[in-house]
Amino acid sequence: MFRKISAKSQIFENVRNNHEIVYNNFVKFAESLSFNQGITKKKSGKATSYARYLIRLVIFYEEIFENKIIKLDTYTALHQLEEVERLPDFKEYNQSEGRFPSAALGCFKAYIVAEHMNQEEITDSELNRNLNEWAAVNSKYLLIREGEDLVKGPKKRATPVKSKAGMSYPRNIAESIEAKRKSEYKCEIDLLHETFINSTDNNPYVEAHHLVPMAAQGYFENTIDFADNIVTLCPNCHRKIHYALPKEKAEMLEFLYANREKVYSRYRIEVDKKMLMNFYGIIKADSNSL
Numbered sequence: 207m208f209r210k211i212s213a214k215s216q217i218f219e220n221v222r223n224n225h226e227i228v229y230n231n232f233v234k235f236a237e238s239l240s241f242n243q244g245i246t247k248k249k250s251g252k253a254t255s256y257a258r259y260l261i262r263l264v265i266f267y268e269e270i271f272e273n274k275i276i277k278l279d280t281y282t283a284l285h286q287l288e289e290v291e292r293l294p295d296f297k298e299y300n301q302s303e304g305r306f307p308s309a310a311l312g313c314f315k316a317y318i319v320a321e322h323m324n325q326e327e328i329t330d331s332e333l334n335r336n337l338n339e340w341a342a343v344n345s346k347y348l349l350i351r352e353g354e355d356l357v358k359g360p361k362k363r364a365t366p367v368k369s370k371a372g373m374s375y376p377r378n379i380a381e382s383i384e385a386k387r388k389s390e391y392k393c394e395i396d397l398l399h400e401t402f403i404n405s406t407d408n409n410p411y412v413e414a415h416h417l418v419p420m421a422a423q424g425y426f427e428n429t430i431d432f433a434d435n436i437v438t439l440c441p442n443c444h445r446k447i448h449y450a451l452p453k454e455k456a457e458m459l460e461f462l463y464a465n466r467e468k469v470y471s472r473y474r475i476e477v478d479k480k481m482l483m484n485f486y487g488i489i490k491a492d493s494n495s496l
């Protein structure tokens with residue numbers, strides 16, 4: 207089943223042509239990533255390799271599982287390619303190809319999440335705005351609402367709803383409030399980060415951020431919208447975790463994840479540090495030690 211497949215072979219060309227738009231977008235994405243992360247000085251080489259290995263994984267999936275991948279830029283396709291990665295022979299193949307296949311899959315994970323990031327970020331800012339408005343109206347009742355409706359264990363994810371930005375997963379405001387309460391309205395990167403007093407509820411102003419980003423909700427069957435997955439950050443750290451250079455983002459994630467990694471199994475969310483980094487577009491340097 208696993209074998210060398212030349213990028214000039216007929217089967218390769220056929221499959222690439224089937225997914226041409228995704229293929230081209232993925233090359234561009236991988237170029238921007240490797241450029242950002244200083245993986246490569248010359249722009250195109252590695253990105254093209256990633257994209258080619260992605261196509262090879264599609265070929266293997268379709269051959270081995272006798273099933274066609276119709277739309278490549280979906281979480282369904284990502285899960286299908288992960289099935290290939292789980293096959294016993296994959297390891298040897300991966301080794302023999304300088305670990306490009308697994309690096310390509312990590313990069314593809316980042317790509318799919320990035321595709322969903324835009325709409326989810328708009329929904330996130332809405333959440334933080336709503337949270338504030340909600341706090342203004344309801345601060346008196348906060349105590350009554352405490353513990354109400356909160357996710358305590360594995361729960362099936364919600365159905366995406368139409369929002370201004372397109373389809374996105376709804377967030378339960380009570381989970382974010384619970385997260386802020388738990389952190390005592392402090393920035394979880396550094397408790398000493400000072401903000402200001404929020405005039406709506408007289409608490410220090412902090413923002414809610416889903417550590418496993420809501421853009422990755424489609425990857426998981428169970429919801430990731432629970433307080434244990436929500437970190438509270440000062441506005442500066444919040445912008446930073448979204449927009450900083452990969453190295454700085456990675457440091458923040460490393461720190462935040464260390465405090466939380468044990469909670470995810472309680473909600474049957476299978477995630478590890480490498481996957482989390484991939485979700486934020488960070489492809490580990492070790493995928494580079496080829």
Ligand SMILES: [Zn+2]
Nearest residue numbers: 330414415416
């Ligand atoms: Zn955020």
Ligand SMILES: [Zn+2]
Nearest residue numbers: 393399440443
């Ligand atoms: Zn901070």
